[in-house]
Amino acid sequence: MKVMIIGGGPAGVSAGLYTLRAGIETTIITNNKSALLKAEKIDNYYGFAEGISGEELYTNGLEGFKRLGGRVIEAEVTGAGYDEGFTLSTDKGEYGADVLVLANGASRKTPDIRGLKEFEGRGVSYCAVCDAFFYRGKRVAVIGNGEYALHEAHILEKTSSEVIILTDGKKAPAYENCDGRKIKAIEGGEGVERVVFEDGESAEISGIFVAIGTAGASDIAVKLGALTDGRYVKTDENMLTSIPGLYAVGDCAGGLMQVAKAVCDGAKAGVDIVRRGKQ
Numbered sequence: 001m002k003v004m005i006i007g008g009g010p011a012g013v014s015a016g017l018y019t020l021r022a023g024i025e026t027t028i029i030t031n032n033k034s035a036l037l038k039a040e041k042i043d044n045y046y047g048f049a050e051g052i053s054g055e056e057l058y059t060n061g062l063e064g065f066k067r068l069g070g071r072v073i074e075a076e077v078t079g080a081g082y083d084e085g086f087t088l089s090t091d092k093g094e095y096g097a098d099v100l101v102l103a104n105g106a107s108r109k110t111p112d113i114r115g116l117k118e119f120e121g122r123g124v125s126y127c128a129v130c131d132a133f134f135y136r137g138k139r140v141a142v143i144g145n146g147e148y149a150l151h152e153a154h155i156l157e158k159t160s161s162e163v164i165i166l167t168d169g170k171k172a173p174a175y176e177n178c179d180g181r182k183i184k185a186i187e188g189g190e191g192v193e194r195v196v197f198e199d200g201e202s203a204e205i206s207g208i209f210v211a212i213g214t215a216g217a218s219d220i221a222v223k224l225g226a227l228t229d230g231r232y233v234k235t236d237e238n239m240l241t242s243i244p245g246l247y248a249v250g251d252c253a254g255g256l257m258q259v260a261k262a263v264c265d266g267a268k269a270g271v272d273i274v275r276r277g278k279q
């Protein structure tokens with residue numbers, strides 16, 4: 001059995017410590033953007049009399065995982081699929097696993113653009129692989145400027161008449177059809193009809209795909225068909241999602257956004273993976 005964990009923060013590492021110690025091949029994929037790296041000092045976690053910096057806790061976690069034989073791949077996950085096993089697309093290639101643990105924090109970013117929330121589900125989507133079908137032969141836009149935006153654009157190219165990446169004032173990625181103007185609003189009637197830019201001009205667009213930053217856990221869960229509750233992934237008491245073999249732990253599973261809870265979630269998932277592996 002191969003376990004793949006997306007995320008090298010406390011939740012992902014904790015799950016991996018349990019699977020490694022049971023002799024299960026375990027790999028963490030991380031792009032090193034843990035919430036811990038923004039925490040100057042953690043003063044409320046067990047065992048550190050003087051507190052510990054978020055960065056040190058993060059680094060120590062991954063070092064402990066490696067010491068037990070865990071493999072760490074530094075890459076950014078952009079997509080996921082399932083076909084007799086999980087497949088992850090990353091900026092460094094594809095990886096497969098029998099069990100997948102989502103431990104990639106709560107990172108979904110939504111830009112503050114007028115009309116975006118209003119048109120969610122009516123022209124604004126967060127998943128190209130799920131919704132590209134609805135925009136066959138139409139002109140669509142991806143909002144974002146990183147690897148994730150590129151990944152979503154390439155999926156949409158297969159079905160849409162034209163795909164344009166809107167960077168909303170950010171640096172353009174390596175894509176032939178980009179527009180870097182700041183976005184003012186998304187407008188339409190029953191569905192999205194146009195994007196209005198801050199310079200007053202507008203572009204006729206039928207579908208908007210939001211892909212800002214990196215793919216969050218709920219984005220990946222949705223691609224795999226798992227149930228989510230807004231930006232959080234739904235799980236049972238063992239952190240198993242609605243898809244067999246797919247777990248979600250830590251901040252991405254919602255609830256208390258703290259290291260202690262992330263570690264606990266990871267432990268529950270790790271124990272459950274080991275238990276099921278023995279059955």
Ligand SMILES: Cc1cc2nc3c(=O)[nH]c(=O)nc-3n(C[C@H](O)[C@H](O)[C@H](O)COP(=O)(O)OP(=O)(O)OC[C@H]3O[C@@H](n4cnc5c(N)ncnc54)[C@H](O)[C@@H]3O)c2cc1C
Pocket residue numbers: 006007008009010011012029030031032033034035036038039040041042043044045075076077078103104105106107214215216249250251252256257258259260262
């Ligand atoms: C400023 C700040 C201060 C905080 N202070 C405290 C505190 O004092 N005490 C406390 O208990 N908690 C604190 N927290 C909260 C704590 O940091 C989080 O609850 C905890 O880190 C959650 O762990 P996690 O493993 O779920 O996610 P994270 O630690 O966020 O780790 C997510 C992992 O997923 C990876 N990742 C994400 N997306 C991708 C992708 N697409 N591809 C590859 N890898 C990906 C990231 O690189 C990272 O390794 C603080 C948070 C912040 C932001």
